[in-house]
Amino acid sequence: MTTSSRDLALIHRFVPGSGRTTLLLLHGTGGNEDDLLPLGRELVPNAALLSPRGRVLERGMPRFFRRLAEGVFDQQDLALRTDELVAFIAATASQYHFDAGKVIAVGYSNGANIAASVLLRHPRVLAGAVLFHPMVPFEPSPPPSLPQTPVFMSAGASDAMVPRSLTERLAELLRASGANVTVHWEDGGHELSRSEVDAARDWLSHHTE
Ligand code: MLT
Numbered sequence: 001m002t003t004s005s006r007d008l009a010l011i012h013r014f015v016p017g018s019g020r021t022t023l024l025l026l027h028g029t030g031g032n033e034d035d036l037l038p039l040g041r042e043l044v045p046n047a048a049l050l051s052p053r054g055r056v057l058e059r060g061m062p063r064f065f066r067r068l069a070e071g072v073f074d075q076q077d078l079a080l081r082t083d084e085l086v087a088f089i090a091a092t093a094s095q096y097h098f099d100a101g102k103v104i105a106v107g108y109s110n111g112a113n114i115a116a117s118v119l120l121r122h123p124r125v126l127a128g129a130v131l132f133h134p135m136v137p138f139e140p141s142p143p144p145s146l147p148q149t150p151v152f153m154s155a156g157a158s159d160a161m162v163p164r165s166l167t168e169r170l171a172e173l174l175r176a177s178g179a180n181v182t183v184h185w186e187d188g189g190h191e192l193s194r195s196e197v198d199a200a201r202d203w204l205s206h207h208t209e
Pocket of ligand 1: 028029067070071109110111113161
């Protein structure tokens with residue numbers, strides 16, 4: 001059974017799974033709650049899937065938080081939306097009876113950025129994260145404590161939107177916080193490639209129940 005509901009703060013889909021892990025699927029700019037469901041199912045066939053739609057609109061395109069320009073984030077809005085997403089995870093866990101301690105985020109681009117923001121601002125909420133083409137959402141001070149939290153990041157060596165230095169800085173920040181970070185590089189740009197999806201699926205097979 002697939003449940004779709006507007007009762008909770010974010011429009012979303014929830015697809016139950018037979019395993020213990022729930023994947024929190026976070027789309028890129030202009031996406032919606034349906035986009036990543038096939039990817040989530042492919043990544044972890046038995047996981048529950050929780051897929052919200054970002055509630056910020058940029059010229060009609062859903063996002064998870066406001067930006068002032070490309071790569072320049074509205075930090076106040078980011079903090080607010082990050083807190084909302086954390087509250088949404090707790091509310092949906094009690095509504096759908098999934099284990100809130102076994103949620104792994106899978107985000108692409110803007111979705112990866114809010115997932116990274118959750119890791120850095122609320123370090124105990126996610127059991128792990130797959131970040132496809134993330135940037136640095138903000139510089140936390142002091143660094144959070146993310147002991148052994150598994151994080152898979154992927155990046156494109158010729159991504160015009162995400163310079164190599166940002167990928168490296170995010171990996172460094174997460175490692176300095178104690179996270180267990182794997183960085184996967186592709187030759188291409190900002191698009192999601194088959195080989196990084198395969199690498200993420202393999203990585204997830206070691207981090208899901
Ligand atoms: C996007 O277009 O989603 C950007 O690459 C990332 C962002 O603005 O959060």
